[in-house]
Amino acid sequence: MTDWIAIAAAADCPPGTSLERVVCDRVVALANVEGTWHAIDGLCPHQGGPLGKGSLCGTLLTCPWHGWQFDVTTGKHRISPTVRQPKIEVRQQDGQVWVRFPDGAATPNAEPPA
């Protein structure tokens, strides 16, 4: 059984931008860093802000609520070494961006990227 889930059209998230997607009960912050995709848990650990709706500068994603910053390549908080957002596997195929959650959460219509 596959567990890859299409969450966005690649065109919806141009290089240098991020977006938020909700998949089942998960919130995903998707970031396009110069054509390379990164995805982290989209719920800010500070107070639950929408990380995917923040601003992306290089690899640094800033939460729109109070400004906590995370490196989307690692999930690490910019300042605190003990705060880290879970990374989510991500890839692009056929114009779609797909994610796979670490615990294998899936939807019935998920299809595997080749």
Ligand code: FES
């Ligand atoms: S909720 Fe993200 S910085 Fe406060």
